[in-house]
Amino acid sequence: MLPQSVLSLWEAIRTANEGPELLLDPDLKLWALIPISIVMILVGVAKQCIMVLVSPKSKTVPRVKLTEILYITKARVLLGNGSNLSSESFQMRQEYLAQVLSEGKYLAIKPNENEKAKIENPFTNSSMTDAMTSMAMGNLVNYIPQTIIMWWVNYFFAGFVLMRLPFPLTIRFKQMLQSSVMTDDLDVRWVSSMSWYIISMGGLTPVYNILLGGSNLDKLDVSAQQQQLSQIPGGPSPQDQMKSLANDITVFQHVSVLDDIEDRVLKLYS
Structure with a gap:
């Protein structure tokens, strides 16, 4: 047991480190904390509604273009997650994708050997223009x-x-949590009004997801838009991407996590 004097000294040091105790007016929650939180939620919902109104309407993607995108994505997924397949399953997919990608069977626009590739002006591309307009409007609304x-x-x-x-x-959290409060000895756990606003900016995303139903974007549509936006001058064409992926799949050294799994499980639990 420690002497009473030592305990008293320790309690004094702990109290000094925590800073002075404050007696807050209960009306602060009613007239400051709750109004700031409600205004933040309402403004966030209003921003989402405005973004829906001003955002360009999603355009339909032709079936041949969507097929091209899906086969490029399938090849990348096979290279990234092929270790989860057995050797037979991977070899079957490897041979099929290497053949169709090298032949360009599912290209949206077939290459013409007698015609030179034309470089498209990005400012005349409707997809690029819509994306730039949507980005500018989003920054303005925020x-x-x-x-x-x-x-x-x-x-x-x-x-x-x-x-x-x-x-x-x-x-280290003192500068973030006690913004606009000019005190040096106040405990870092006290939160000012401006800091509560800053914290609410990044912490209300789950509330917006509950109120607005989360993200309802179609994954295929997003992939198609990203593929269209990636076709800028100087970037690889879908034909070059397919040939590169076909070569990568052909030379890929497959190692399955399912190989000798029975022996490894028995060794682990034996």
């Missing part, structure tokens, strides 16, 4: 509300200490 809300919080709630976190933190 920037304007954040600027207005930051001014509103900084003007009406500057210097407010709203809550105390129930878990300890290191001193």
Whole structure:
């Protein structure tokens, strides 16, 4: 057992490190914490609705183009996850994909030996124009509300200490959690109004997913759009990608995780 004087000294040091205790007005939660949280949620929902309205409508992808994209994706997936297949299954897929990719069987646009490839101007490509417009509108929709809300919080709630976190933190979090509070000896667990706004910006994504139903984008449509956007001047064409993947699949050295799995399991649990 430690002497009472040592315990008292330890308690004094611990209290000094934690900083002074604050008695918060209960009305702060009603007039500051809850309004900031509600405004953040409403503004986030409004931004999502505006983005849906101003975003360009998804264009249908021709079947031949979608087939081309899927076969390129299938070859990449086989190279990345082929170790999960048995040797027979991998060899069957290896021979088939190497043949169809090298022949260019599923190319959307068949190559013409007598015609030179034409370089398309990216500014005349409708897909590139829509993507650039959507990106600019997204940045604008995000920037304007954040600027207005930051001014509103900084003007009406500057210097407010709203809550105390129930878990300890290191001193490095002090600048983030106690923004606009000019104190040096305050415990890092106390959170100011401006810091609560900054934390809410990155922590309300699950709430938006619940209110808006999450992301409903079609994976195939996203893959097709990414494939179209990747066709910029100087980039590899689908024909070059298929030939490169066919060569990679042909020379790929397959090692299956299923080889000798019975012996390894018996050795592990024996």
